[in-house]
Amino acid sequence: MVKLDFGKTGGLVPAIVQDFKTGDVLMLAYMNKAAWEQTLSSGKATYFSRSRQKLWIKGNTSGNRQIVKEIRIDCDNDTVLLKVEQIGGAACHTGYRSCFYKKINPEGATEITGKPVFDPEEVYGK
Amino acid sequence: MVKLDFGKTGGLVPAIVQDFKTGDVLMLAYMNKAAWEQTLSSGKATYFSRSRQKLWIKGNTSGNRQIVKEIRIDCDNDTVLLKVEQIGGAACHTGYRSCFYKKINPEGATEITGKPVFDPEEVYGK
DSSP states (O other), X not given: OOOOOOTTBTXXXXXXXXXXXXXXXXXXXXXXHHHXXXXXXXXXXXXXXXTXXXXXXXXXXXXXXXXEEEEEEOTTSOXXXXXXXXXXXXXXXXXXXXXXXXEEOTTSXXXXXXXXXXXXXXXXXX | OOOOXXXXXXXXXXXXXXXXXXXXXXXXXXXXXXXXHHHHHHSBOEEEETTTTEEEETTTTTSOOEEEEEEEEOTTSOOEEEEEEEGGGOOSTTSOSSSOOEEEOXXXXXXXXXXXXXXXXXXXXX
């Protein structure tokens, strides 16, 4: 059984989440040991929410779950790469498919790319 | 000019590095404000080495530089996504193309995928 190095960032490792078909990077989240073990055993992407300080089964509120298709770890066992099937078509709470919808242009300003897939107000209420 | 949120992880933001052609995730590194600004101004991926506690122009020792082709940031401005041209064919100090050369199999053990592109002993000495 692989052992991840949770010591470098206060008990958390970053998890890069990639669409298993297109290769698009959808988001970055964090896992503590419990989130990592639950992801392995359930096959559903589970993270640790730093803002809410608790386990976060991705999509439990929005329905936009992530089915894990492949898991990789990096050379020094302190970063996870999940290849997932993104249910509902969007990973970002803003409604965009990917959290990385802002591109830096040559002047150093941000430019929005793409369009939201869902309306966050409808999905999360208020 | 965009402002990144360096406050959540002690002055650093994670940077996901992706091959601009294949979409393969090559590595994850960290940037402080100086590394971010130098990446923007130079077009060469520059990080902050947590182990050496100093600015790290990727490839300065190995020659395996990363030419930045596109920069994205995420919804809450605390993660960077770099799309790069990987000079020398390998991003990982182990000689593998990607740092994510270890796959988790259904039993929870790691399996090595692919083969090293270079011999680290030749590149880094020792």
